[in-house]
Each structure stands twice: as C-alpha cells, then as structure tokens.
Amino acid sequence: MNGKKLSISLINLWCTKNLVDSQCLLGKFLTSGKVEYYTDPYDPAVELVYLNTCGFISSGREEAIQLKEKLEKKGKKVIPMGCAVKYFEMTKESSPLVANLWNQVLAYTDELNTLFLSETPRALTNLDQGFEYLKIAEGCDNACAFCIIPKIRGKQRSMPIEKVLTEAQNLVNQGAEELILIAQDSTRYGTDLYGKPQLFELLEQIEQVPGDFHYRVLYLYPDLLTKKQLEKLTHFDKFIPYFDLPFQHISSKLLKSMGRYYDEQGIYDLLDFIKSSFPTHFIRTNFIVGFPGEKEADHQQLINFIKKDYFDNIALFEYHDEPLATSFLFPDKVDDATLHQRFLELRQIVNQMLLKKQANLWKSTWGRIQDITETTLIIRPRLHCPEIDEVVELPFSQLPTLDKSTLSIGMKISLSS
Secondary structure, three states: OOOOOEEEEEEEOOOHHHHHHHHHHHHHHHHHOOEEEOOOOOOOOOOEEEEEEOOOOHHHHHHHHHHHHHHHHOOOEEEEEEHHHHHHHHHOOOOOOOOOOHHHHHHHHHHHHHHOOOOOOOOOOOHHHOEEEEEOEEOOOOOOOOOOHHHHHOOOEEOOHHHHHHHHHHHHHOOOOEEEEEOOOHHHOOHHHHOOOOHHHHHHHHOOOOOOOEEEEOOOOHHHOOHHHHHHHOOOOOEEEEEEOOOEOOOHHHHHHHOOOOOHHHHHHHHHHHHHHOOOOEEEEEEEEOOOOOOHHHHHHHHHHHOOOOOOEEEEEEOOOOOOOHHHHOOOOOOHHHHHHHHHHHHHHHHHHHHHHHOOHHHOOEEEEEEEOOOEEEEEEOOOOOOOOOOEEEEHHHOOOOOHHHOOOOOEEEOOO
C-alpha cells in the first residue's frame, strides 16, 4: 500500500465479554501503527470493518448477517469474528456471514478467544463514563441445558490472579473509577488454575489495589455462593453491593431440568441473607419463560415469586430452541402461543413493579452523569450497572441552581440535593 495506513473500524455486538476482546484487538491494531481507526464504520474513508459477532441465539446471528450485508452494500470489506462464526463452523451451516472468508474469519476468531489472556494493550472505550470491564475468565464448565456458550467458547480459562491485579491497576491508573468484573460464570473463577474457585480470594486482593475506585461483579452463579462468602463481602470497602444472580426460574423441577444445581429453598435463603446483610443493595436476575416442561403451575409459581419484590431489575427471555443446546431434544415443549402469552403476562407485572422503583431513583445518594442534552441531565445512580440498569432523566428546568457549564460526562453528581 506504499506506506498508506489501512482505514478500519470495529463493531462489537451484544455482550461485554466480547467487548473486552474487541478492545484488545483494537489495541493491537493501534499499537502497530499500520492502521487509521474510525469510530463510525460508515465513514467514507473506512475500507475494512471488523465485526465481532454474537452466536448465543439465532437473533444474534441474524443481526450479524444483516449488518455485514448492510456494510458491504456501502462498499466496505467486512471481517466477521466471534461466536456466530464459531457457531457456523460447528454446525457446518452455510451462511453469508462467513461466505468466501472462512479461513480468514476463523483465524481472527481464534485470536479473539486468547487475546484477553495475553499482554496485549487494550483500547479503552468507556473511560469517559468512569468505568471499564475487567474480564477474569473466558469459557464455561457448566452444562446448562438451554445454553450453547461452552460449546462455542470452550471450557473455562481463568486469567491468573497476578494478571488480573496488574490489569486492575492499569485500568485504575488510566482513570477507571469503577471496575466491572465479568466472566461467563464469575463464581467459578480460578477453578481451572487452582483446583477450586478463587473469586473471593481474588476480591480480597483487588481490595488492596491502590487507587480511588470501586468494583462490582457480574454473573454470580448461585449454586456455589455461601453465606460465609457473602458475609465476607460486607467487610470489603471497594465492593459495590450489586448482585447479578441469574436464577432462570423458581420451580425446583425446572431448575433441575435446566441443569441448575440449586432449588427454590436455596434461592430464598440466598436472597434473604443478602437483604439482611446489605442494608444498601441492588439485586438483578433473569428468568427463562416457557422452558420445556413448564406447566401453568410453574408459571404461577414464578409470578408469585416475582411479586415478592426481591429484585431491582429483572430480565425476561422467551425460551428459544437452539439446535446445539441439550434442551433442543427435550419433550413437552410449550407451544409458541402459550409461551408468548406467559411472557407478556410476566413482562407486564415486571414493568409495573420496576416503574414504581424508577419513580424514586432520583432519591438515590449520588450518580454519574451519562449524557447531557439541551434540556435534560441523564444520570446513572451509583448502584446501577452501566448499559444494563435504568438511568435518571432530570430536566434542567427542575435544577434551577445547577450551572450547566460545569458539568461533564462521567462526573459524579448528587441526586439528593
């Protein structure tokens, strides 16, 4: 190219674990000095777009295909990477996502799966919002009947404790005031390296990392959490009491069928302990609606559980039959009409409950400015997780004493004054 830099852009679809991989890949490109990076993939100057895909469910794969075709119509060359590419490799299913680029896209996908374990510098993209993600493990050892992630991403591979601490210190040194620890199953962190889970031992050491920062942990698989471990968290100064607990259901029968190793009583014990031990807390979960074998009694049990109002945020998902998932072969499937009706009923209940909670968000102690418009200040309350939980929108007309010229995205601001 006669010394001319290649003009590239990068799109990351869906999950935050993918985002860390994308940041590592972008960091590698930028430090090479051979590329010119554009944040807008549709910029006329962009020649090549790297597309990090999601393959967890068919809608994610379809989105990747549609986006690739849209970019190509604009004259861009597209290199797909990530989970959707692996999915099509495993199923040997032809797809326009990987047509004519098979060897190249697989090479980049394999590189993504290992980059976060290396010393590759990351291109940090969330510092202006005050946070960054810290991926502590890749892959998963669980065998949840509805999930294909272990087949796509492989067995769990944890980053050694010393490397996690080095990365944490680097992020803090570069200005991250909040670290968000992520993995497919954070609770099992370190099992592959140390023979047993080491998450809470890791958190003890993160507490000692110098700097003015806090951290939260996403995807705490419930079956391994003990009251002793949770009690330890009450003594951690930098830990944000945010509990991301993907329960999936409350019916013990369905949980066993899903391959989840806890039951209804275990869920209630865990939640009651959190509420009694952490006066200030935020609990998030997700539920699958219409899993094979779900009866009307199971559905009503889930409704009653949700109405007990343990949760500050709830994500609902309609069961989706994935050919690579164990549950694909399960009998007693819930018909589509019933499944969707149950989903709509639950969504209405959840929306009404969360709407009441949102009305009081502005009464939180403080938050971080997420955006500033001509008329509105958008704030993420302290306990709320970026890109997941609700924000507060305050019209400037309600803030007559606030000097707009002093505000900037990412800064802390009181919500109670």
